[in-house]
Amino acid sequence: MxxxxxxxxxxxxxxxxxxxxxxxxxxxxxxxxxxxxxxxxxxxxxxxxxxxxxxxxxxxxxxxxxxxxxxxxxxxxxxxDAGIDRPLRLTPDEALALVVALRMLAETPGVANREAVERALAKIEDAGGDLVAAPVEVRLPGDARRVEQLRAAVEGGRALRITYYTWARDETTERVIDPLRMLMSDSRAYVEAWCRRAEAVRLFRADRIDAVTELDEPAMVPPQARPQDLSEGVFRPSPDLPLITLRIGRGERWITEYYPCERVESDGEQWVVWLRVTDLGWARRFVLGLGSEVTVLAPAELAEQVRDSAVAALEAYATPVLPGADPAAAVPRQ
The missing domain is CATH 1.10.10.10 (Winged helix-like DNA-binding domain superfamily/Winged helix DNA-binding domain)
Incomplete structure (x- = not known):
């Protein structure tokens, strides 16, 4: 396309x-x-x-x-046309709000034309004078230094060595990537890159990159590498991904708004939801992080994993820790 x-x-x-x-x-x-x-x-x-x-x-x-x-x-x-053809006249408050928004946009990774944003900002600041010259520093949430470092590598066309935490598999890996672009999705910064380890295009969340080193070599993006279509979001459910079924109470209905669900049915005071997940390891940690109003209905493998993890956690609480012993040694490994 x-x-x-x-x-x-x-x-x-x-x-x-x-x-x-x-x-x-x-x-x-x-x-x-x-x-x-x-x-x-x-x-x-x-x-x-x-x-x-x-x-x-x-x-x-x-x-x-x-x-x-x-x-x-x-x-x-x-x-x-709701007045869109009339010359725009801003009040001081409107001008200041627009300046703050443009400063935020200029800091946002993946902006299509950053120079155009900066030119528009300069014009408004010039027209507003002292009214919009307030010393307001706008920074995106998260590790701004890391985002700037990644953006500089993208703009400079340099390869990167990163240490990355993959939440879905609960593992940290080191890999070399060839950046394609920076972008924002759901208020989070990502670098999209060709991953030499996976030999495919991957998205890496900036706040999950534990370490980054710019290499003394240019990014070598192969011809077959193409940016992904993220118009529907970072996670795109597909039929080949595992399908889980949960019964949730009123306090957990936010799941249906935050995650793409294939089906949602009312079961009295509770709801039954069907949703796709990246893998059952992610689903296990997801369910364990929810409240007591969530019950796994399917698949049986996931229900068993959640039950085993919960039992192991309770046993760890019941195991006394001797003086001088390592508390971590009493926690069963998952």
Whole structure:
């Protein structure tokens, strides 16, 4: 899939939406197929963008405040632009909020055009003068130094040796990677790279990289390496992954919002959920970290692993630790 046909990053979509209303205002009654061709997206993507515009507009967000449009078959016309064609005048508070947002965007890995963000920031700061010149330092959550180091390696085209903790397998490995790009997903920074150990493209969360060393060699990304489509998120469930079934109480219903579930059924006060997981080792630690309102219904192998781990933990609490002994020695290894 080419970038023109299917790229759906947040930055790309924001730029497209900002251009979409002026484009349609200048071409009333244009066919959706023609507009999609001009904008370099599929007809489905354009229709989804138009659906999003229905809920965009001015504060108040009532029927007279939102962008409106009319459809005539496969043709579309903007009937109310919510003032998007008027010159923008910001209050001091709005200007300061925009400056803070742009500073945050400039610090975000994977921004499509960082120079454009910095130019826009410079213009607003120049126009706002002392009103927006507040000494506000914006930093992303997490290890900012690590993110900067990774971003510098990506921009410099250098290979990296990293020590990485894989939570799904509860193991730490050392590997050499050839970075492709930095990106953000769910407020977390990732480096996408060709992993020489796995011989495939992999995503590495910045906060799980325990150590990183820039090597004295350029990144050697093979021709077959391609960035992954992350428009639906980092984790994409597939039929070949293990399917687990859990019965959850009211206090654990957040699972259905945080994780992609294949099915959710009500069972009185409790819910039954089906979801795909990377492997049963991850699922075991996931279930053990939840409260007592969660019961594993399937597969039986997972239920047995959770039960064995819980029994081992209780036995460890019951085992006395002699004076001078290593407390860790009393904990059964999993």
């Amino acid at each position: 080419s970038a023109k046909a299917g790229t759906r990053t947040s930055a790309d979509r924001l730029a497209r939406l900002l251009n979409l209303v002026p484009y349609l205002l200048a071409r009333p009654g244009i066919e959706i197929a023609e507009a999609a061709g001009d904008l370099g997206v599929t007809e489905r993507q354009l229709r989804e963008d138009l659906e999003l515009l229905w809920v965009c507009g001015l504060p108040g967000y009532g029927p007279g405040d939102l962008i409106d449009m009319a459809f005539d078959g496969d043709r579309v016309t903007i009937t109310y």
